[in-house]
Amino acid sequence: PRDKQQTTTKGSSDFCVKNIKQAEFGRREIEIAEQEMTALISLRKRAQGEKPLAGAKIVGCTHITAQTGVLIETLCALGAQCRWSACNIYSTQNEVAAALAETGVAVFAWKGESEDDFWWCIDRSVNGDSWQPNMILDDGGDLTHWVYKKYPNVYKKIRGIVEESVTGVHRLYQLSKAGKLCVPAMNVNDSVTKQKFDNLYCCRESILDGLKRSTDVMFGGKQVVVCGYGEVGKGCCAALKALGAVVHVTEIDPICALQACMEGFRVVKLNEVIRQVDVVITCTGNKNVVMREHLDRMKNGCIVCNMGHSNTEIDVASLRTPELTWERIRSQVDHVIWPDGKRVVLLAEGRLLNLSCSTIPTFVLSITATTEALALIELYNAPEGRYKQDVYLLPKKMDEYVASLHLPSFDAHLTELTDDQAKYLGLNKNGPFKPNYYRY
Amino acid sequence: PRDKQQTTTKGSSDFCVKNIKQAEFGRREIEIAEQEMTALISLRKRAQGEKPLAGAKIVGCTHITAQTGVLIETLCALGAQCRWSACNIYSTQNEVAAALAETGVAVFAWKGESEDDFWWCIDRSVNGDSWQPNMILDDGGDLTHWVYKKYPNVYKKIRGIVEESVTGVHRLYQLSKAGKLCVPAMNVNDSVTKQKFDNLYCCRESILDGLKRSTDVMFGGKQVVVCGYGEVGKGCCAALKALGAVVHVTEIDPICALQACMEGFRVVKLNEVIRQVDVVITCTGNKNVVMREHLDRMKNGCIVCNMGHSNTEIDVASLRTPELTWERIRSQVDHVIWPDGKRVVLLAEGRLLNLSCSTIPTFVLSITATTEALALIELYNAPEGRYKQDVYLLPKKMDEYVASLHLPSFDAHLTELTDDQAKYLGLNKNGPFKPNYYRY
Amino acid sequence: PRDKQQTTTKGSSDFCVKNIKQAEFGRREIEIAEQEMTALISLRKRAQGEKPLAGAKIVGCTHITAQTGVLIETLCALGAQCRWSACNIYSTQNEVAAALAETGVAVFAWKGESEDDFWWCIDRSVNGDSWQPNMILDDGGDLTHWVYKKYPNVYKKIRGIVEESVTGVHRLYQLSKAGKLCVPAMNVNDSVTKQKFDNLYCCRESILDGLKRSTDVMFGGKQVVVCGYGEVGKGCCAALKALGAVVHVTEIDPICALQACMEGFRVVKLNEVIRQVDVVITCTGNKNVVMREHLDRMKNGCIVCNMGHSNTEIDVASLRTPELTWERIRSQVDHVIWPDGKRVVLLAEGRLLNLSCSTIPTFVLSITATTEALALIELYNAPEGRYKQDVYLLPKKMDEYVASLHLPSFDAHLTELTDDQAKYLGLNKNGPFKPNYYRY
Amino acid sequence: PRDKQQTTTKGSSDFCVKNIKQAEFGRREIEIAEQEMTALISLRKRAQGEKPLAGAKIVGCTHITAQTGVLIETLCALGAQCRWSACNIYSTQNEVAAALAETGVAVFAWKGESEDDFWWCIDRSVNGDSWQPNMILDDGGDLTHWVYKKYPNVYKKIRGIVEESVTGVHRLYQLSKAGKLCVPAMNVNDSVTKQKFDNLYCCRESILDGLKRSTDVMFGGKQVVVCGYGEVGKGCCAALKALGAVVHVTEIDPICALQACMEGFRVVKLNEVIRQVDVVITCTGNKNVVMREHLDRMKNGCIVCNMGHSNTEIDVASLRTPELTWERIRSQVDHVIWPDGKRVVLLAEGRLLNLSCSTIPTFVLSITATTEALALIELYNAPEGRYKQDVYLLPKKMDEYVASLHLPSFDAHLTELTDDQAKYLGLNKNGPFKPNYYRY
Numbered sequence A, B, C, D: 001p002r003d004k005q006q007t008t009t010k011g012s013s014d015f016c017v018k019n020i021k022q023a024e025f026g027r028r029e030i031e032i033a034e035q036e037m038t039a040l041i042s043l044r045k046r047a048q049g050e051k052p053l054a055g056a057k058i059v060g061c062t063h064i065t066a067q068t069g070v071l072i073e074t075l076c077a078l079g080a081q082c083r084w085s086a087c088n089i090y091s092t093q094n095e096v097a098a099a100l101a102e103t104g105v106a107v108f109a110w111k112g113e114s115e116d117d118f119w120w121c122i123d124r125s126v127n128g129d130s131w132q133p134n135m136i137l138d139d140g141g142d143l144t145h146w147v148y149k150k151y152p153n154v155y156k157k158i159r160g161i162v163e164e165s166v167t168g169v170h171r172l173y174q175l176s177k178a179g180k181l182c183v184p185a186m187n188v189n190d191s192v193t194k195q196k197f198d199n200l201y202c203c204r205e206s207i208l209d210g211l212k213r214s215t216d217v218m219f220g221g222k223q224v225v226v227c228g229y230g231e232v233g234k235g236c237c238a239a240l241k242a243l244g245a246v247v248h249v250t251e252i253d254p255i256c257a258l259q260a261c262m263e264g265f266r267v268v269k270l271n272e273v274i275r276q277v278d279v280v281i282t283c284t285g286n287k288n289v290v291m292r293e294h295l296d297r298m299k300n301g302c303i304v305c306n307m308g309h310s311n312t313e314i315d316v317a318s319l320r321t322p323e324l325t326w327e328r329i330r331s332q333v334d335h336v337i338w339p340d341g342k343r344v345v346l347l348a349e350g351r352l353l354n355l356s357c358s359t360i361p362t363f364v365l366s367i368t369a370t371t372e373a374l375a376l377i378e379l380y381n382a383p384e385g386r387y388k389q390d391v392y393l394l395p396k397k398m399d400e401y402v403a404s405l406h407l408p409s410f411d412a413h414l415t416e417l418t419d420d421q422a423k424y425l426g427l428n429k430n431g432p433f434k435p436n437y438y439r440y
């Protein structure tokens, strides 16, 4: 696409996407996403008069999907100008990129970029005609790093960075430790709405979907072992138990193990059940949780998949040996065949099942996107001095605000504290309602 | 395909399929299905020595899928010769048909037959060279009717008919009433293993899948109304509640309504909740359950689908009027748009959601297929006089046998009655274990 | 009490209870029961004008509890005259008996009758001054038998017998087979509302209660084995799983076993898990399900109890041997102590846990009582010839009517069939809505 | 009892209990409790050789129950000397106090102490012959306050205070702020094992029990509103939904409200549902949540109870007016009767339902008791300087240790990190396994 001459219907060519003609189709995808992202829409409405992002020039680098589309267009509606690239070379929805470009967002992204394309796109998003970005929205830290390295002058004038990923947050903390973070940054990865909604419910919703779409397995009576009983594991276990599976759990942490016990899951070592289970699911964030020795002992037809940390949890490399035959059954489904004919069903080659084999509920993405929009508004409007050159967690009040924006979708009605009660509890009537260490 | 000259690798051309070259791919599909149809496989093993179907010439007319493939090959393994056609002009898996033909089954079927093709295929299955069928396996009654009408001499010499569908069973009872059924027939539609497994669990498994694949909807907190709380409704409600939906039920039968109450579902009239629900699901077997007046009152984005009786439950015809715009969003998903912009999301044009938008768990199909195989064996081997020219229910003992063949998949271990206990309960140690009216 | 002179405040002394002075307290118990027995109350209202039992002289023999009180007073309100005795020498609530006597019902019953008292009471209920009963309501068949034996002339003139227990029904069928049943009788034990509500929900509600009240056991993470997965077993398993227990099931019937599998319970032989479980519950209706050999292998602190057939399921007799020490811990709770110090916690000496250690929800009793009232009305008013001298099941329409009378408690709203739909389904708009063999 | 001369069988009279003769009965209660408190027993075993509390002189003031008995005797087994009083004038189990006294613990406590007795007992526990306490275990802070005020010299030499209650912790923080805490203190109230086990599971276990024992209510189909969806509310809602109730939630905090939505509970204002619900449960920790205006609008028979903050949540005082009649139905159950005859069923006069009407699972108490024992060991053995004159939270490692001591009850088997994995995650193989802000 870099060589292709393309123009929007309005005559602009400050963008680079696969095919601008797909804009209409992409528009429809964005409209569908809007229907479940009512929090962003209502944010548009509430903040429309005042345009809290007027003057903001946001350079962004995220997955480019219908949901991000809704976010970007919300930022624009709030007054911002945006230039965007993709944080992953595979994940761009070309039609959505086209639709965004068509409405005037300078998008540089397509599905299947080369490494070189990737950096070129980032660079083009930073370095536009008569454009000097003053805010960064990043997912993974590549954009931030690029600006830091290549455009030190731009970097110094940035008013705030918002980062959503574990990795990106990690890189920010390192910059900060090294004394090189000269901009306030907001870590949205560790907010409650992320941890207790994205990790838990997203996985509760998608584990069944991912397994069904790829294998058509029946859940009733199936024996499953879930490795790791953190938020992701809790979500997977709840869904599987609810549909009649017999679920076992492995854990290293006695507190999480005790929770699993109280919820009626047997806590075992993987070796104790590996011969009998029908499905193995990893959700530990750890590496080498399922090893070749476990795979060797699984029964014929056992399904193995990963909901946790990409790639590392299942030792897939150990299966790429001559004595084992791989057979691609469907997209994302391999049968690995042992010399005696035993087949193990490996999903998504051990990468994240729900990213590869199912969709993520838009509603969950809406929560994250709303958090990002609020973080941008907060950083952009904060009075001088509220935020220093450091990494901040979203203030609890804003976490609560994000939640409150999502309640109307459920037609949920909050109760208000009376003056009397607020005084009794020592709380402000508008929150925050809990101490910082509250666990939810 | 009728004009195309095709030959199996062994030189036979007594078949008619789309493309015999797809046999290998079809073989793999059959092998995958075999992995969840262990009951049939174990039936093959148990009955292999004695070949209980030796001499049986079975003419069959069913959906032709990988699962039916496993059934047909089981019948062959038990000694039968088989000729087969499809009971539905769309449902044939061409690769499976090819694989069956390749192994020597005379199959006449392809996806997308014309009405004329349909009857031609049936005819070819009945009327083969040096072949006189003595058993019929039918799904819908078309084959039976054809034999009855066109081959009265063949008809008279049939030893037994096995029929699986509601419609086919209905037609058999009519023949019987009219005194024209001169063959014993077995109704497998009303066996316990069908009603309490196929209807209930198949729907519990597939409702979530069907909704997710077509709409990516999140279940948590969604308001759903399920019309009809029979077996299908019970399955849908259980799954949806388990994943956090708020479920309402409509019913006409006070007993089913009381069951819904005791399980924690509000029993309402459709009108009371139609404005507030996010999803409407019909499972009544009735007609005109969701009418235009209900559709008019639904909120924007409401999803409407049917798990019950094909076509009739939702008044889809009423939506095909000029003032409403239809927009095809994806395969099987239409947005019907009201003049004010409101969209209703209609799935599968009101046909069965799980047939159109999800897969049916192989395990459930295995139960039905095993029942059919046993019914064929029973009728073929029954001593003269055990069955008259009438329609029979599967003996409870065989229902129990079907169940017992499926227990090993779950590694389930049955307890045996002691002599003492059997005497106390007045039961035979090998069953049947319950009176006929037992409800399970 | 037989010797004691007692008079109601209105001067009557045609009764025999423990202490007529307790009437006021008993009245309050009846009033509390009325609050959950709204179906009977509404039956009173609906049928009040016409007095469908005017002229009925009902002699009854049932447990005498607050709930029966509501039933008897309903029968009176509908026009009947009643005389009553107790079907069990222990179960009479003396205060309720007093309250009934005080309002003019001729009650002969107290807690702790001797065998001789028992028959004396029955006799007094049959044989009153200027009283000739024409209807019988029986629980167990003792009253029926007494009338049959001692008052053949009365027996012949009875218009109908209503019997609620398994045993009583069994005796009626025997009379019938012997050609000695010269009265139409109604078997209310096998109605749907009994089987699918009383057995299932009553046990789902009371198993937790019975265990908690007697042992204070925590359910979360407890390993439980439930013997028998019929209606009672299904209820117990559902409740225990819901509160976080790990539940295993034993079964002899492959169909019930397959149901257990599909619901996520491991189906095992008792011996496989007996060493590891914390609780053993029998619900088979069988005998010798838990034997001494099992008890010997249980772990220290294991709780053993019975929800099924009184007395026979656990071989309690085998525990009454010199080497084992019994220690009564609380009412209904014994520790049986092995020589090595191991303790097994035996509840209610192996009798029905929920009768001994918890209460039965009034609502469930209301369903049974309403069924009885309707059966009496039906038999009393049936036109000559509708019922012969045989045992009948309640017509499905009345089963449905009983259910419908209980829907208002849940504020449940039934949908009505349109004419069109009724025709399509071939149903009467007022029911019955299902064929007789429907399984619910 | 203060005047009564009593002696243990060994001749000691350094104690004051109701009746030393009840010791044997109390011993049995302690033994029963030991069976579910295996963590303490195993702590006794592990630490027995080294006697980590040798030399410790612990003065304690807690509820005196069988479970505390197990704790105190564990402390003794670990080498400590103990003197004890009760933190509540009503909660002492006299038999247990007797049993403790009999084995040589100097106990001063009985059920029904006067205010004066209360302080006398505390004083006697502090001020014994040749006894100078060096550790305090307190529940509520009264003992600590007494020592601080009356025995300043003792106070200064205390090595550590362990406090379990919200109130006591609050008082410690105040002392600390005022600069008057000259002893390190441990706050065990805010440990994970408390918040996520005691609050959540204890309530999940006891809400059903409390309601059943007091009202025999059936749960299936009941409409319930739970005020507050914190840990206690989550536990109540989970249990009620699991048994078929229809549950509504009220909340002030949008995050908790969103959680309730995702779990399938409707979030409403109390007024929206107050007319239709069958049960109202408060769990907010707030005051005046259920007001007279709500009570006025409840339907006849509505049950009202409190699982949250003692006394304040329901405005019980507003019901003590002349126009309303109170009727005591059973212990802990009052009917409050409106002029029109409407009855509201008030449980435990609005005090904590599960303390008044059910039992708390021993297992949950075991977790708290074990935490206290470990906190005492930690403070007593900590090297000089590890703890200053401040209030500390239990180190996460000890929280994890408490959990691990409870895993054997469930026969749960922890997985161990490999060296490789520990390195990858940057964790010590023995924990702590999570950052401090982890939410579980």
Ligand SMILES: NC(=O)c1ccc[n+]([C@@H]2O[C@H](COP(=O)([O-])OP(=O)(O)OC[C@H]3O[C@@H](n4cnc5c(N)ncnc54)[C@H](O)[C@@H]3O)[C@@H](O)[C@H]2O)c1
Residues within 6 Å of the ligand: A198, A199, A202, A203, A227, A228, A229, A230, A231, A232, A233, A250, A251, A252, A253, A256, A283, A284, A285, A286, A289, A307, A308, A309, A310, A352, A353, A354, A355, D415, D417, D421, D433
């Ligand atoms: N699939 C998705 O959509 C999705 C969503 C969010 C997070 N994630 C990823 O899932 C992983 C888990 O996230 P989380 O929020 O549940 O984290 P978490 O820390 O809450 O849970 C992980 C759990 O695994 C346990 N564990 C670690 N090593 C183990 C081992 N060897 N065996 C057994 N248990 C072990 C830990 O003790 C911990 O309790 C992370 O890598 C995260 O990035 C995936």
Ligand SMILES: NC(=O)c1ccc[n+]([C@@H]2O[C@H](COP(=O)([O-])OP(=O)(O)OC[C@H]3O[C@@H](n4cnc5c(N)ncnc54)[C@H](O)[C@@H]3O)[C@@H](O)[C@H]2O)c1
Residues within 6 Å of the ligand: B198, B199, B202, B203, B227, B228, B229, B230, B231, B232, B233, B250, B251, B252, B253, B256, B283, B284, B285, B286, B289, B307, B308, B309, B310, B352, B353, B354, B355, C415, C416, C417, C421, C433
């Ligand atoms: N999707 C599938 O995979 C699948 C599987 C089996 C059966 N089915 C079909 O589903 C339908 C239902 O099957 P089932 O076994 O549950 O039957 P069922 O008879 O057990 O249940 C249907 C229920 O709908 C109720 N009902 C009828 N009309 C109603 C109305 N107007 N409003 C509300 N409730 C009404 C009936 O009282 C009944 O309880 C049938 O048409 C059957 O062929 C579908």
Ligand SMILES: NC(=O)c1ccc[n+]([C@@H]2O[C@H](COP(=O)([O-])OP(=O)(O)OC[C@H]3O[C@@H](n4cnc5c(N)ncnc54)[C@H](O)[C@@H]3O)[C@@H](O)[C@H]2O)c1
Residues within 6 Å of the ligand: B415, B416, B417, B421, B433, C198, C199, C202, C203, C227, C228, C229, C230, C231, C232, C233, C250, C251, C252, C253, C256, C283, C284, C285, C286, C289, C307, C308, C309, C310, C352, C353, C354, C355
């Ligand atoms: N506790 C109560 O309140 C209550 C209520 C209703 C019925 N009951 C009693 O409970 C018993 C069961 O009633 P139900 O309605 O569930 O009957 P059911 O026939 O539906 O169920 C009993 C089950 O036990 C199985 N079984 C028989 N012998 C067995 C054995 N040796 N091992 C394992 N499983 C075995 C049977 O196959 C059957 O599935 C009856 O005795 C009934 O009278 C108790």
Ligand SMILES: NC(=O)c1ccc[n+]([C@@H]2O[C@H](COP(=O)([O-])OP(=O)(O)OC[C@H]3O[C@@H](n4cnc5c(N)ncnc54)[C@H](O)[C@@H]3O)[C@@H](O)[C@H]2O)c1
Residues within 6 Å of the ligand: A415, A416, A417, A421, A433, D198, D199, D202, D203, D227, D228, D229, D230, D231, D232, D233, D250, D251, D252, D253, D256, D283, D284, D285, D286, D289, D307, D308, D309, D310, D352, D353, D354, D355
């Ligand atoms: N019964 C027991 O055994 C038991 C056990 C532990 C704690 N508690 C008590 O229960 C109470 C709650 O404890 P928790 O751990 O759940 O606390 P929590 O803070 O987790 O939950 C209380 C919830 O109530 C909500 N709330 C406050 N005021 C409200 C109002 N007016 N309307 C609706 N919701 C409101 C808060 O937002 C909060 O989410 C405390 O008082 C605690 O001491 C009781």
